[in-house]
Amino acid sequence: MNVGDPCNLSYSMLECNLDPRLPVHAKTKEKIVMVPVPQIKMDEYFFEWLFSTDAIQLLEDNNNFDTQTDEIEAIENSNKLEDHPPMSPRLKRTTELLSSDVKRLSILEENSLIGEKCSFETDKDKTKTIDRFHFPFGKPIPEYEKKNRLRIILKMESNENAKVKYMRFAKVYKDLYMKYHDEVSLIFGIIKNDNNKYFTRDDLVPLISEILEKHAGLKFLEQLPMFQERYSNYTVICRIFFTINKSWNGKITLNEFxxxxxxxxxxxxxxxxxxxxxxxxxxxxxxxxIYCKFWELDSDHDLKINREALLKYDNYALSSKIAERIVAGYGLGKSKNEVMEYSDFVWFLLAEEDKENPRSIEYWFRCMDLDGDGIISIYEMDYFFKEQQRKMEMMQVEPINFLDCICQIFDSVAPQIPLQLKLKDLKKSKIAPLFFDMFFNFSKFIAHEQHEASWDVMADKEM
Incomplete structure (x- = not known):
């Protein structure tokens, strides 16, 4: 056996394995089938490295090279005479034999696991860096760039009459840049309350008020404070939350932002x-x-409308059943209400005019889901469709058979579970506007028919 060959050494030791701690061999006539042992495999890798060119060169640079070589040969000879494979060298002995480069690589690997930015110097004194793969508040800004930005602030003259003192402003500005490193995250940090990880409607009021005061296109509202409030606090903020707040909880997170x-x-x-x-x-x-449409329905102008007032919307286009669900607040996930306020009307109108929007689909799905089980059943479809059939008869329009209707619906939507129409099925089908209009907006459903937006055409588009 060639002692200098680590592979021969390790496999020779395996063949003479009599150590009771190791697995029992499965003997055959031709050979002995070995069961892998992690400790032996580690020994094999160690000896393979030990006899490599790099290791030998490292040992030659060591002042105690002769002594260490004798110890290594003694270990090999003793292993050859003994009846069981040797144990792996102790951690202290292994650490002494490892090169400085290997040590640095180990440290690099350990630090990279905790997501920190690591660096090490090679023999050529070159620095290599590995960046974190994810920064929730953006990639950190270099220190020199932070100083340049702060230098601009420091050049400002302190105004003792200012509402916010200069030093306080500089401190807040510096703290923000220490935490938020990209533009979107920084704006998010400015808007939200320091104690929260989200911002609410109230947090947006200062920003919208500043836009209202400074923007040239809104100067004509300076003398109309009533319309300032209804434009900013009611309409603009409602539109922002309708579009951004996917969780419908009134709290916009950094990911949503x-x-x-x-x-x-x-x-x-x-x-x-x-x-x-x-x-x-x-x-x-x-x-x-939006405001004019609401004003027409609000006869007493108290910024509240009931079901009877909402029925007048768009020349009585909505069914009475869906109007009742809208005013009660089911589309917004609220408790049952008797009247609808202006802010709720903004959400309703946004959902009504753009039924392809994911928020709109969620809004109308809640309105049609009578029992709140997350499924629009055949019973619920029939509940809303009966009123539409009566309107067809009054308008002398050829009525649509309900069974034919639901068959075409399930063929076009193709729900994951047959006869169970869920929210994700409607979003995936891309025919949500036609589906909802068919059940509670007679005028828009007729418009779909006149524009040849029939189920057959929609089904052909889906194909």
């Missing part, structure tokens, strides 16, 4: 003097349309 276009819209406000150029959230034209 980052997935929105809110920061881009804020930048767009700086580019245009006409506020209506920013159609998302801040358009005054959109506010004007």
């Amino acid at each position: 980052k997935s929105s276009n809110f920061v881009q819209i804020l930048k767009k406000l700086e580019q245009y003097d006409d506020i209506n150029e920013c159609r998302d959230y801040f358009s005054y034209k959109h506010f004007y349309v």
Whole structure:
């Protein structure tokens, strides 16, 4: 046997294995079948490294090379004479033989597991870095860039009459930049309360008020405080939460904020003097349309409407059953109400005019889900469809058979569980607008028919 060959050494020791601590061999006529033992495999890898060129070179640089070589040969010879394989070298002996580079690599691997930024120097004094793969508040800003940004703040003159003292402002600004490193995260940190990981409607009021006061396109509202409040606190903030707050809990998290276009819209406000150029959230034209529609229904102008008032919307387009569910607040996940306030009307109108929006689909699904079990059943479809059939008869429109209707629905939607229509099925089908209009908005359903938006056409599109 060639002692210098680590493979021969390890396998020779395996063949003469008589150590009772190791697994019993399964003997055959030709050979002995071995069961793998982790300790032996570690020994094999150690000896393979020990006789490598790098290890030998390392030992030559050691002042105690001769002594260490004698010890190694003694271990091998004793292993050859003994009837069982040797134990792995102790941790202290192994550590002494490891090179400095191997030590650094071990430290690097350990630090990388806890997600920290690690560095080490090679023999050529070069620095290598491994960055964390995820930074929830953005990749940290280099120290020199932080100082440059703070230097701009430090050049400002302190105003003793300011509402916020200069030193307080500088401290808050510095603390924000120490925690939030990208633009979106920084704006999120400015908006939210320091004690929360989210921001609410009240947290947005200072920002919207500042836009209302400073933007050139809203100067005409300076002398109309009543409309300022209804534009900003009611309409704009409702639109923001309708679009961004996917969890419907009134708390916008950092992930929701980052997935929105809110920061881009804020930048767009700086580019245009006409506020209506920013159609998302801040358009005054959109506010004007929403408010006028509500004002027409609110006969006593107390900013509240009941079911009878809502039925007048769009020339009695809605069914009485769905109107009752809307006013009660089921679409918003609220407890049963008797009247609808202006802010609730904003949510209703946004959901009504854009039924393809995921928030709109969720809104109308809650309205149709009578028992709240997360499924729109055939019974619930029939409950809303009966009123639509009566409207067809009154308008002298050929009525649609309910059984034919639901067959086409399930064929087009193709729910995951037959005859059980869930929210995810409707979102996936992409025919939610036609589905909802068919059950509670007669005018829009007729418009679908006139534009040849029939079930057959929709089914062909899906194919």
